[in-house]
Amino acid sequence: MITVLRAGPLTTVQDLGRPGYAHLGVPRSGALDEPALRLANRFVGNPDDAAALETTLLGCALRFAEAALVAVTGAVAQVDVNGRPAERPHGHQLFEVPAGGIVDIKRASRGVRSYIAVAGGIAVEPVLGSRSTDTLSGLGPARLTDGATLPVGMPTGAAPLVGEAARIGGELVLGIRLGPRDDWFAAHGLFGSAYRISPLSNRVGARLAGNALTRAKAGELPSEGVTLGAVQVPADGQPIVFLADHPTTGGYPVIGVVDDVTPLAQARPGTTVRFRELD
Amino acid sequence: MKIRRVGAAGLLIECDDADRVEDWRAELWRRRETGELRATEIVPGARTVLIDGVPPGTAELLPLWEPARGGIQSEGPLVEIPTVFDGEDLEPVAELWGVSAGEVVHRLVETPLHVAFSGFAPGFAYLRGLPDAWAVPRLAAPRPRVPAGAVALAGGYAGIYPTASPGGWRLVGHTDQNLFDVRRKQPALLTPGTRVRLVTA
Known part of the structure; x- marks a missing residue:
């Protein structure tokens, strides 16, 4: 115990x-x-x-x-x-x-x-x-x-394995695949400048602060399913990258999906984040 | 039907209307049962179906799986929700509909509903079936706390809050039914495709 x-x-x-x-x-x-x-x-x-x-x-x-x-x-x-x-x-x-x-x-x-x-x-x-x-x-x-x-469970008795820990710290470059709703935005805005991790980030999402993304398409999006790593853009244009506790559906358009959210788990508020487009 | 990419292993099927969402959701669930489709998640929305955790090549299969139109809404299991129609917004809804509160209740118990999709909270189901003309706007300012079991309306949907939470839907009544219980084999009482009737408690 x-x-x-x-x-x-x-x-x-x-x-x-x-x-x-x-x-x-x-x-x-x-x-x-x-x-x-x-x-x-x-x-x-x-x-x-x-x-x-x-x-x-x-x-x-x-x-x-x-x-x-x-x-x-x-x-x-x-x-x-x-x-x-x-x-x-x-x-x-x-x-x-x-x-x-x-x-x-x-x-x-x-x-x-x-x-x-x-x-x-x-x-x-x-x-x-x-x-x-x-x-x-x-x-x-x-x-x-x-x-x-x-409570602690019964050890399996399996031999411990060793492995390499990831390096932590420094500026992040996140790989992102555009879509499903990149056509709602002038998507190049995402790649033109750096963002910073906001202190309002939590297990639901990493909130980014920086260049507000402008909508190319007006109107409301009917609720749709969202995934881990989805970059949702609410009305203020500041992107949120969804982490493990994210809601299952959302009503704001998702401009793209981050390939690997792991670095965000260890990124402190103020950390610089850039996006790199994948295929 | 249009297919949009969602990251490395997700696809979003954009449907012409909400009926087609239900056709696609049922078709994809069926194809996953038979093993033709591999997917971690099949998540219907208002106008879309998201499939996540799919192998490469799935996007090419989808056009071959286009389901026949209609009929889904009558196929699911039927759940009756005993409801006490004492919601704080019953009168305002009556005003919006231009009828008496009694007529609102009459219409709600007479309308067959069904679950289109879930979201917002575990076990929260978006119920379709009300005519478009009865759609009501959300409250301008959400209530900080809506009690568990509250039966409510917003947009063209009806919904029941599984747990107490903030909420902007218009409250028309409440039920004692447990909408979500992790100890049950099927934790959610209302799942996509389930037919629902509100009945006077």
Whole structure:
């Protein structure tokens, strides 16, 4: 069992989400930085779809009732085990935590979201096949609060795998495929200048601030299905890139779809973003 | 019918009207059942059907799958929604329709409805069936909190709020039915294609 000593501003349970229910209005949810979640799970011998914790910027502190193998990936942050910077006998991000041990993930020095995987996974009750907290609809376990407890599953005994962590930081260049509604805009506006990540960004979407996109076509769009990475443009012309907790339908036109939203999971407010058109 | 690209693995089928959306949605669900179509999501909208997580080449198959027109609306299962018609906006809706509140209720229980698509929240279904002439505008300012089970109208649609949320639809009544329960095998009571009747509770 894990006891939450310091929940941080937003720490949630995340796995690979619950795709397949969009026709019922259920968002996909899941880890924003999916490669980092998979990596953390592989470090501790979990299957890729095991549930882990996703922190936001300021980390969190946890007490492990039983000895545990724990991996931390994603954002770059100091990790203390029982008050001391953790030794890392197995490589970069893997820690053996003794029974009663306290793991404290400090404020991220680069990136935003850390992923904390424990051998056996976070064993909260799944909802529609996933243990992810969906911040938009409220499905899944509640966000962590101080004092909350989390069950840990049985480790599979699989050998831990190592992998390469992605580099975090710097200006982002996002590959985008125009459509389905690029004909509603003067689309070149998207490529002409840089945008910055707005502090209003969250798990639903990365809000961008910069050159307002102008509509080539007036009128309202009847609600239609939207996907992960969709760049929706509301009336003010400032684009929003939809992330894991995005609504399943939207009434604003989508100018294009970002190929890989992972870098946005780790991009801090103020980060410069440019778009590059794909095929 | 027009097909638009949605990222690397998505397609948006643009339909001539809402009836065709239902034809396409039913056809694509059927083709996924038989294994002809591989897709993670098939999401109907007001005028479109989105398919996501499809393999390359799917766009070329779609024109061959053009469904026959019509008939879908009468095929789904029938769900009756026991409704108490005590909504705060019942009188304003009566004014917009130019009839009495009693006549609004009469019309709502007499009109066969069906689910065109879902969205906004898990289990929120957009119900078609009301004549265009009865379309009502949304509230100018949404209510900060609409209770779960509220039966409401907006545009040409009827809808029922599965959970309490902010909302700009016009409230005509409420139901005790649980619209969305993750413990059920079918969590949503109302899914695209379901036929719906409002009945006086």
